[in-house]
Amino acid sequence: MSKHASHQLRIIGGQWRSRRLRFPAVDGLRPTLDRVRETVFNWLQFDVEGARILDAFAGSGALGFEALSRGAKEVIFLEKNASAALQIKDNLKLLEAHNAQVWAGDALLWMEQNPEPFDLVFLDPPFHKDLLQPAIDKLELLPGALIYIEHEATLKPQFPANWAEKKNKTTKEFTFRLFQVLA
Template identity: 75%
Template structure:
């Protein structure tokens, strides 16, 4: 199998399977590896179709585009770097993806201004920048929502008590983890919130 040039990614499955898309050569931009995306979307096989998806720190858009290819109802991409946001818009136009929008700006600012629930959230910020915990803290999610995160192995996070970890894998350099938001029990009662 030949290796892709460093500024291309391949869609793994769905309606755009095997399509190749370009992304800019920007320091710190690292699309989720093919093998990791394949594992992730195997984990998500019942969670993507019809989902409202938020791809924070989108970069190349590999995760959100993969979700669109597999039947997501809508994807909002958040990307701060102007070149990456522009290329992402061009790629979505090439694919004729009408159910997607790109917000070119700071993801944390956007999350603070748009406290709305999502079915599926991708959290894959640049490593060693201190962005993941603030993003987790700002999310508004309903029970049943699914959150994927990718982060450096050494990072310690405070995960909300009602997030159940469904799956995870760890390498020397990074972890990738899948959580599902559970009902929250009200302390001292048998009722759920």
């Protein structure tokens, strides 16, 4: 596959339902599967509209775009890979989405320097890179905030004591979970 090859993802709900967006063929970039996104956004059906959202390790931006399509107030996309970050920006222009920002750089550094309150955080770092635990440790969230995490099925991260797990599912390859910060 050439370095200029691209793939597509489909937005599954909201105002941009069925729209297809391109994303670059980048090593380790794996958009959250349609069926997983459908489950996650069913879990979040009453929590996305009007929410301020952080899509850390955005990759294709699938989760953030899905949230914008469903009425998120704002999405901040963090993506270290320059071509992936550029494609997220291009897709935002294509959709005429003005309530989002893309930060092309290290998500862990950004979270350290910007301890902002978010209503919902998507944490789906590249697998086998030891990024999840440092990301969890850097998050500073207010009570009530939701955190969606996707990780390798074999990984056993440590979560803060004030994070209550609300939902989870595991496949052979990965686990996805939803937490809420308690008071």
